[in-house]
Amino acid sequence: MNNASGERRGALPSGVSHFRELGVRLRENDYLADEGLSTAIFLSLKLGRPLFLEGEAGVGKTEVAKVLSRILETPLIRLQCYEGIDVYQAVYEWDYARQLLHIRAAEAFGGEDRERVERDLYDREFLVSRPLLQALEHRGPMPPVLLIDEVDRSDDEFEAFLLEILSDFAVTIPELGTIMAERPPVAILTSNRTREVHDALKRRCLYHYIEHPSFEREVEIVRLRVPDAEERLARQVAAATEKMRTMDLYKPPGVAETLDWTEALVALGARELDEQLVEATLGSVLKYREDQQRAANAGLAALVSGVGGAGRDA
Amino acid sequence: MPEGGIQAPPMLDAAVAFGRVLRGAGLRVGTDRIVEFARAIEEMDPARRDDVYWSGRITLTSRPEDIEVYDRAFELFWETGGGAKPKPRPKIRLSVPQPDRSVMPPKKTVEKNESGEEAVRLRYSPVEVLRRKDFALYSPEEFAELQRLLADLRLSGALRRSRRLEPAPRGRNDPRRTLRSAMRTGGEAVRHRFRKAKVQPRRVVLLCDVSGSMAPYSRALLRFLHASVVAGGRLEAFSIGTRLTRITRELTTRDPDRALRQTAGAVRDISGGTRLGDAIKEFVVRWGQRGMARGAVVVIFSDGWDRGDVSVLAEQMQRLSRLAYRIVWVNPLKATPGYKPLAAGMAAALPHVDVFLSGHNFESLEELARAVAAATERER
Ligand SMILES: Nc1ncnc2c1ncn2[C@@H]1O[C@H](COP(=O)(O)OP(=O)(O)OP(=O)(O)O)[C@@H](O)[C@H]1O
Ligand SMILES: [Mg+2]
Numbered sequence: 067m068n069n070a071s072g073e074r075r076g077a078l079p080s081g082v083s084h085f086r087e088l089g090v091r092l093r094e095n096d097y098l099a100d101e102g103l104s105t106a107i108f109l110s111l112k113l114g115r116p117l118f119l120e121g122e123a124g125v126g127k128t129e130v131a132k133v134l135s136r137i138l139e140t141p142l143i144r145l146q147c148y149e150g151i152d153v154y155q156a157v158y159e160w161d162y163a164r165q166l167l168h169i170r171a172a173e174a175f176g177g178e179d180r181e182r183v184e185r186d187l188y189d190r191e192f193l194v195s196r197p198l199l200q201a202l203e204h205r206g207p208m209p210p211v212l213l214i215d216e217v218d219r220s221d222d223e224f225e226a227f228l229l230e231i232l233s234d235f236a237v238t239i240p241e242l243g244t245i246m247a248e249r250p251p252v253a254i255l256t257s258n259r260t261r262e263v264h265d266a267l268k269r270r271c272l273y274h275y276i277e278h279p280s281f282e283r284e285v286e287i288v289r290l291r292v293p294d295a296e297e298r299l300a301r302q303v304a305a306a307t308e309k310m311r312t313m314d315l316y317k318p319p320g321v322a323e324t325l326d327w328t329e330a331l332v333a334l335g336a337r338e339l340d341e342q343l344v345e346a347t348l349g350s351v352l353k354y355r356e357d358q359q360r361a362a363n364a365g366l367a368a369l370v371s372g373v374g375g376a377g378r379d380a
Numbered sequence: 381m382p383e384g385g386i387q388a389p390p391m392l393d394a395a396v397a398f399g400r401v402l403r404g405a406g407l408r409v410g411t412d413r414i415v416e417f418a419r420a421i422e423e424m425d426p427a428r429r430d431d432v433y434w435s436g437r438i439t440l441t442s443r444p445e446d447i448e449v450y451d452r453a454f455e456l457f458w459e460t461g462g463g464a465k466p467k468p469r470p471k472i473r474l475s476v477p478q479p480d481r482s483v484m485p486p487k488k489t490v491e492k493n494e495s496g497e498e499a500v501r502l503r504y505s506p507v508e509v510l511r512r513k514d515f516a517l518y519s520p521e522e523f524a525e526l527q528r529l530l531a532d533l534r535l536s537g538a539l540r541r542s543r544r545l546e547p548a549p550r551g552r553n554d555p556r557r558t559l560r561s562a563m564r565t566g567g568e569a570v571r572h573r574f575r576k577a578k579v580q581p582r583r584v585v586l587l588c589d590v591s592g593s594m595a596p597y598s599r600a601l602l603r604f605l606h607a608s609v610v611a612g613g614r615l616e617a618f619s620i621g622t623r624l625t626r627i628t629r630e631l632t633t634r635d636p637d638r639a640l641r642q643t644a645g646a647v648r649d650i651s652g653g654t655r656l657g658d659a660i661k662e663f664v665v666r667w668g669q670r671g672m673a674r675g676a677v678v679v680i681f682s683d684g685w686d687r688g689d690v691s692v693l694a695e696q697m698q699r700l701s702r703l704a705y706r707i708v709w710v711n712p713l714k715a716t717p718g719y720k721p722l723a724a725g726m727a728a729a730l731p732h733v734d735v736f737l738s739g740h741n742f743e744s745l746e747e748l749a750r751a752v753a754a755a756t757e758r759e760r
Contacts, residue, residue, distance in 0.1 A: 105434040106434070109435065109438055149542070165559055223544075262626075265408065268442040272439060274437075
């Protein structure tokens with residue numbers, strides 16, 4: 067049997083043979099990765115290993131998978147994990163309604179032999195494939211990108227199952243047999259660390275912890291993603307979010323919030339940040355009431371004063 | 381990071397040696413990872429420092445806490461002396477609280493019985509006595525005995541309904557099983573099958589103060605933490621002192637002495653001061669509010685002596701009580717006759733505590749296990 071996991075053909079985009087070239091591709095697709103992240107993605111593609119990305123909310127974990135599917139010109143298959151997720155929601159499910167209809171129909175016509183009805187009942191046509199099966203069944207010049215998002219929300223049982231899938235890139239359906247991937251999908255797993263994901267699963271993967279971006283990088287991300295924002299505004303916004311991250315909030319702003327905030331400001335025609343504007347738009351960067359309160363107590367004026375990058379960028 | 385030249389050593393040898401250094405520093409680095417590391421460098425530029433750094437970090441670490449250890453080991457191994465010569469392990473203090481000889485009772489006492497013969501009576505505490513004995517007065521032999529008692533103590537959180545469904549005689553319709561039974565009868569007598577939410581114990585989070593003032597109890601309490609973690613289940617353990625350290629992983633090693641040695645290695649503030657408020661805040665911010673404390677039973681072992689700002693502690697306890705299902709505070713001082721929560725930290729924390737226990741002896745730990753497993757009034 068041709069075991070897909072034994073085959074280690076890399077899935078690099080054509081023309082990319084160095085992590086810096088990959089970094090350039092990512093940037094062309096509006097994603098700014100630092101050296102560590104570019105290397106992690108590069109090695110994951112080159113060695114054909116799943117990539118486990120961990121980090122605070124909004125640092126760009128999920129986006130990595132989306133950008134990769136664009137660069138590799140291959141479909142993105144997403145499995146969103148949640149508490150209680152099981153094999154039937156992640157891999158496959160029989161279409162019971164149609165199966166029951168099939169039995170009833172066979173009964174109505176009568177005379178059909180039972181065994182045959184039963185065999186037909188578990189035909190591929192009655193199988194509904196969910197994301198993991200879709201990823202294994204995919205056929206094409208490039209394997210798909212399989213995003214297993216927020217693994218930390220699932221439970222141990224499901225994790226153990228993922229470990230199996232990521233080792234063999236195959237599943238066995240008792241009624242049908244084993245379905246195996248032609249080539250392992252480009253697998254990206256993300257976690258917010260609401261709980262520690264089991265070591266065994268992490269050890270199947272390459273690992274990268276994404277930090278909040280440095281001040282300069284965040285300014286760059288803002289300029290890239292919200293091209294209408296003026297340089298000065300972008301710098302002020304990045305400086306203010308950087309300060310907010312040291313404020314002990316329930317939900318410190320991630321890049322997502324920096325971008326939302328900048329967009330809100332641009333929509334108001336802002337070219338420069340001041341206290342009134344911060345007050346008017348605070349809800350787009352701090353999404354919890356308590357956090358807004360905390361920032362207000364610390365003084366909104368302080369968010370606008372001074373320059374950013376304190377001690378983070380040399 | 382500066383670009384320094386690194387002499388390219390035979391890569392696999394160097395990778396193996398580096399892996400050994402990391403293992404010595406406490407990272408879990410298996411052979412599979414080391415091979416992966418060697419393969420990764422081959423795809424990169426082994427002569428360039430940053431390429432080696434990232435190849436290693438991506439293949440050999442698996443959580444943010446590993447990174448600091450990795451950085452130190454990397455510097456030590458690749459940047460001083462360089463090459464394949466493994467250096468002695470990085471400076472990480474490995475120490476374990478030593479048994480205090482002064483409280484060790486004489487092993488045997490010699491007495492004369494009625495007939496005037498000398499009889500040797502072992503002063504071996506019978507189990508009932510031991511169960512009530514204050515941990516601070518334990519002899520080393522009694523710790524060994526405690527180990528046996530702990531093996532039978534299970535710490536399991538109060539039950540809650542999980543979102544996972546399982547077969548049940550009544551509940552929601554289960555089409556999958558209904559169809560299977562329909563198949564057996566040829567689609568005639570369709571007997572409906574059901575499933576309902578599985579019941580699952582809540583997560584239990586243990587936060588154990590390891591500062592100097594708790595020293596007489598931390599040895600017994602850490603053993604208790606170890607026994608609880610090893611018994612399995614949804615359990616997380618942290619030590620608190622001047623900082624917070626997650627020790628669940630260190631405690632999973634079955635052998636208690638080895639596990640405690642590893643824990644002591646990971647916890648760098650054993651017998652230091654306590655900054656309770658800051659440590660609990662770190663727990664709430666980094667772990668608790670992201671999900672670990674939600675609906676969990678949180679147990680804090682501490683005497684409440686806080687060198688930090690008590691208003692921080694009060695605020696954090698309030699935050700924690702909003703997340704947790706129940707907060708149990710275990711303070712060995714409570715066993716002192718006439719105890720009053722005089723320590724400012726204890727007084728600040730108590731309003732947010734649901735159950736207050738002493739935990740100074742085995743019996744009290746049994747009481748703790750009951751408090752952890754109990755459902756609240758309204759659920760019964
Ligand atoms: N390095 C980056 N370059 C460009 N855009 C970025 C970068 N990092 C984050 N973003 C943008 O920020 C937003 C949030 O990113 P994403 O959803 O990937 O975060 P996440 O880490 O998955 O967050 P969560 O944990 O909340 O799911 C997206 O719109 C993404 O495009
Ligand atoms: Mg995401």
